[in-house]
Amino acid sequence: MVLRQTTSYLRPYRWWFLLALIQVAGMSALELLKPWPLKLVIDNVLTGTVPGWWPFADSRTTTLLAAASVGLVALYVVLGALSVVNNYTTISIGQGMVNDLRGRLYAHLQRLSLSFHSRASVGDLIYRVTSDTYAIQTLTMNGLFPIVSALFLLVGMFVIMLRLDPILTLLALGVCPLLLVGVILVNHRLTALATEAREKESAVYELVQRNLAAIRVVQAFSREAEEHRRFVAGSRASLQSSLRLYTLQTAYGAGTNVIMAVGTALVLWFGAEHVWRGRLTAGDLIIFVSYLASLYGPINSIVQTYGMISSAKAGVVRVFDILGAEASLKDGTAALVEPVRGRIEFRQVRFTYGSERPALQQVNLVVEPGDCVAIVGPTGAGKSTLVGLVARFYDPTEGQVLLDGVDIRTLRLSALRQQVAMVLQPPIVFPLSIHDNIAYGRPSASRAEVEAAGRTAQADGFISRLPAGYDTIVGEQGATLSEGERQRLTIARALLRNAPLLILDEPTSSVDAATEAAIMDGLHRLIAGRTTFVIAHRLSTVRRATRIVFLDEGVVVESGTFTELMARQGAFHRMYMSQFEAADRGTARLARTG
Numbered sequence: 303m304v305l306r307q308t309t310s311y312l313r314p315y316r317w318w319f320l321l322a323l324i325q326v327a328g329m330s331a332l333e334l335l336k337p338w339p340l341k342l343v344i345d346n347v348l349t350g351t352v353p354g355w356w357p358f359a360d361s362r363t364t365t366l367l368a369a370a371s372v373g374l375v376a377l378y379v380v381l382g383a384l385s386v387v388n389n390y391t392t393i394s395i396g397q398g399m400v401n402d403l404r405g406r407l408y409a410h411l412q413r414l415s416l417s418f419h420s421r422a423s424v425g426d427l428i429y430r431v432t433s434d435t436y437a438i439q440t441l442t443m444n445g446l447f448p449i450v451s452a453l454f455l456l457v458g459m460f461v462i463m464l465r466l467d468p469i470l471t472l473l474a475l476g477v478c479p480l481l482l483v484g485v486i487l488v489n490h491r492l493t494a495l496a497t498e499a500r501e502k503e504s505a506v507y508e509l510v511q512r513n514l515a516a517i518r519v520v521q522a523f524s525r526e527a528e529e530h531r532r533f534v535a536g537s538r539a540s541l542q543s544s545l546r547l548y549t550l551q552t553a554y555g556a557g558t559n560v561i562m563a564v565g566t567a568l569v570l571w572f573g574a575e576h577v578w579r580g581r582l583t584a585g586d587l588i589i590f591v592s593y594l595a596s597l598y599g600p601i602n603s604i605v606q607t608y609g610m611i612s613s614a615k616a617g618v619v620r621v622f623d624i625l626g627a628e629a630s631l632k633d634g635t636a637a638l639v640e641p642v643r644g645r646i647e648f649r650q651v652r653f654t655y656g657s658e659r660p661a662l663q664q665v666n667l668v669v670e671p672g673d674c675v676a677i678v679g680p681t682g683a684g685k686s687t688l689v690g691l692v693a694r695f696y697d698p699t700e701g702q703v704l705l706d707g708v709d710i711r712t713l714r715l716s717a718l719r720q721q722v723a724m725v726l727q728p729p730i731v732f733p734l735s736i737h738d739n740i741a742y743g744r745p746s747a748s749r750a751e752v753e754a755a756g757r758t759a760q761a762d763g764f765i766s767r768l769p770a771g772y773d774t775i776v777g778e779q780g781a782t783l784s785e786g787e788r789q790r791l792t793i794a795r796a797l798l799r800n801a802p803l804l805i806l807d808e809p810t811s812s813v814d815a816a817t818e819a820a821i822m823d824g825l826h827r828l829i830a831g832r833t834t835f836v837i838a839h840r841l842s843t844v845r846r847a848t849r850i851v852f853l854d855e856g857v858v859v860e861s862g863t864f865t866e867l868m869a870r871q872g873a874f875h876r877m878y879m880s881q882f883e884a885a886d887r888g889t890a891r892l893a894r895t896g
Contacts, residue, residue, distance in 0.1 A: 307618075307622055308438060308441055308442060308618060309442075311399045311402055311403055311438060312395070312399060312442060314398075314402070315395045315398055315399065318391060318394070318395050319395060321391060322388060322391045322392050322395065322447070323450065325384060325387060325388040325391065326388065326450065326451045326454055327454055328384055329381060329384050329385060329388060329451075330451070330454035330455045330458055331458070332377055332380060332381040332384070333381070333455055333458075334455075334458045334459065334462065334593075335377055336374075336377065336592065337588060337589045337592035337593065338589070339370040339371070339373050339374040339377070340370075340374075340585070340588055340589075340592070341585035341586070341588055341589050342366065342370045342585070343367065343370050344583075344584050344585040344588060392443045392447055393443065395442075395443055396438075396439030396442060396443035396444070397439065399438050399439060399442065399443075400435050400436055400438055400439050403435045403438050403621060404431060404435045406625065407430065407431055407435060407621055407624060407625060408431060410624065410625055410627075411427060411431070411624070413631075414627060415631045415695065415696060416690070416695045416696065418627060420655075423504075423508045424508070424511050424512075425504065425505075425506075425507040425508025425509065425510065425511035425512065426504045426505075426507065426508050427624070428507055428511060429500075429503065429504040429507040429508075430504070430620055430621055430624060433500075433503070433617070434500065434617040434618070434620045434621045435617075435621055436617070437614040437615070437616070437617025437618045437621070438614075438618055438621075440611075440614035440617075441611060441614040441615060441618055444614075459593045460475075462589075462593065463590060463593055466582065466586050466589065466590055467573075467576060467581065467582060467586075467590065469572070469576075470569055470572060470573055470576065470590060473565075473568055473569055473572060474565055474569050476565065476568075477561050477562060477564065477565035480561050484554065484557060484558060484561075488550065488554050491550060492547070492550060492551070492554070493615065493616060495543065495546055495547040495550060496547055496614075496615070496616040496617075497616040497619075497620075498543045498546075498547075499540070499543040499544045499546075499547050499616075500616050500617055500620060502536075502539050502540035502543045502544075503540045503543075503544070504620075505536055505539075505540065506533070506536050506537055506540050509532060509533050509536050510533070513529050513533070566591075569590070569591070570591065573587050573590055573591065574587070631694060631696075631697060631715065632711070633714060633715050634710075634711055634712040634713045634714050634715070634718075635712070635714065636708065636712040636713050636714070637713075637714065637717065638705075638713060638714075638717050638718070638721065639706060639708070641802075642705070642706060642721050642802045642803075643671040643706050643802075644671040644672065644705075644706070644721075644802045644803055644832065644833035645668075645669065645670055645671050645704075645705070645706050645707070645833070646667075646668075646669040646692060646703070646704070646705060646803070646833060647667070647668045647669070647702075647703070647704040647707075648665045648666060648667040648668075648688070648691070648701070648702075648703055649666060649701055649702045649703075649704065650664060650665075650666060650700065650701040650702070651664070651665040651666075651691065651698045651700070651701035651702070651703060652664060652665075652698060652699050652700040652701055653684075653687055653691065653696065653698050653699050653700075653856075654699050659855075659856075660699070660856055661684045661687045661856050662684045662687055662688060662691075662698075662856040663855075663856045663857050664701075664857070665688065665701070665856075665857075665858055666858070667851065667858060667861070669833055669835075669849075670833075671833055672830075672831050672832065672833060672848075673833055673834070673848040673849060674829050674834040674836065674846065674847045674848045674849075675834065675835050675836070675847060675848065675849050675850075675851055676836045676837075676838060676844035676847035676849070676850045676851070677689065677835060677836065677837045677851050677853060678837075678838060678844060678850060678851070678852055678853070678874065678877070679852050679853035679854050679859075679873075679877075680854060680877075682855075683853040683854050683855060683856065684853050684855070684856040685837045685853055686727075686807060686837060687856075688835075688853065689805045689807065689835045689837060691703050692710075692722065692803065692805060692835065693718075693719055693722045693724060693805065694710055694711075694715060694718055694719070697711060705718070705721075705803075720801070721801050721802050721803050722801050722803045722804075722805060723743065723795075723796040723797070723799035723800070723801040723803070723804050723805070724796060724804075724805040724806075724807070725789075725792050725793050725795075725796045725805070725806045725807060726792070726805075726807050727807050727808050729785070729788040729789040729791070729792040730792065731776055731783065731788045731791055731792070732776075733775065733776060733777060734775065734776070735770075735772065735773050735774060735775050735776075736756075736765055736768065736771070736772045736773070736774050736776065736791065737749070737752055737772040737773060739776065739791050739795065740752045740755055740756060740772075740791060740794045740795050740798055741795075741798060742795055743795055743796070743798065743799040744798050744799055744800070747798050749772075751798060752772065752794075752798060753772065755794040755795075755797040755798040756772070756794045758794070758797050759790045759791070759793040759794035759797055760790055761787070761790035761791055761793070761794050764783075764787050764790075793806075801832075802832055802833060803832065803833050803834075804829065804832045804833070804834040804835070805834075805835045806834065806835065806836045806837065806838075807837045808837055808838055826846060829846075844864065845864050847863075847864065848863070849861060849862065849863060850862060850863065850864060850867055850874060852867070852872075852873050852874045852877075854873060859872070859873050860872050860873060860874060
């Protein structure tokens, strides 16, 4: 299964692979010729005889010696040049396969749902993308390919050695069953240790990623020493796993070397006896012993490479495990009916993240085109889950979500999400320029449109104070900006998207009251004519909503306009009043302490 999946990545490079095989065949032929100049010197030059096939029968043996010497040098020159070309070819194929696998894995990760990413470790995924993908090169070009190369040599050497002395040839190959037994005995342990080593190293990546992402919290709570201890312990465990793997591989290689040494000793013993009896010439024995060393070299390469393949196989399996994870969100095939009106209907929607208690329960809600619906309720009530279903970050466990009467599961994901602009929490800013951050959802927007979105989001003021204005590069995760500034950038990004569906997840949670009022004025102009969902804990931001939906434990408790809900004096009224009473108490406390 793994081999079939791996070779599928070799298919686009099959002609290059064929060229590499031809190069290997040429190199194998040259390797087979290596001992022949020495045989010529021993059997002919030193004895003063000229072989019958030599075209210059009357020439002196010094001419034969010169030819053998020049031939030997030429042989190594051609072999060296061919090795360089072959090395370039095989590395190019391997790196191409790695790039193809990385690209496919990265694209697949982009398609997997938020449910998958909420369970997965970011550090582990980074390791799989950056390190485990290299295993396909190790498995093919550094693993299977050397075995193919070794087989070329073995076949050629076996044919020549069999013609020279069948008995010695069978004796030389007698150690092969012992080597095969060694492979069978060690295989399972090698694979297990290789998998363990990769998992431990992946855990180190996870520790580093988690620590650096939360560096402010680590420093704020003076946990540097504890995090360092945890990292050192994880690193030590990873290195110890690698040490166990390398030790077993080395011991395995040492054992095979001993077995091959026994085979060589037996061949030397009986080969010398055959020379004494006249069955072989001294030159033939030299060729035989040279081939024997070369014969055991490929066999040793195959055995040693097997350990490398076991390690690489563990990495490839980890990559294919992710590629085998099916996207829980199946892409639809239906096209959107243009123009999109923006009518959203939740019909008997139930959703669970896998826990026993559902995040949403039997939600029935109709949002007409152009409505602005505020979703409010206590923390964990299911507000973000509800609006996440609109953009199809998840699919309902039961029920339907419809856009203009069409189940969104039947629509193409890319087409659906083009109709949605979002401001999410926490505000995500990329290490790009201010301009590129705002234009992220609409790269074709003009400079004027980007700046207009910045002004509407009340971001133009702080942007103008930056060193390069809209061309200023922000730090990683927007570290050079305040929380409120990052939030205004994400609002500008949503404004520029200019989509018929707008989702605002607490759009003013990180700004002061004055900025909130200015932003809401700008958003009010944007909201006009668009179907809008606003999630807000600060209930002062929902007064202008067409309708307010109060969620509690995934259930729609009540729904209506601000005036209607306040008049009912129900759940919304209690939450609204508790916020203002808390604010009043906080103001009075500050006044007393001041």
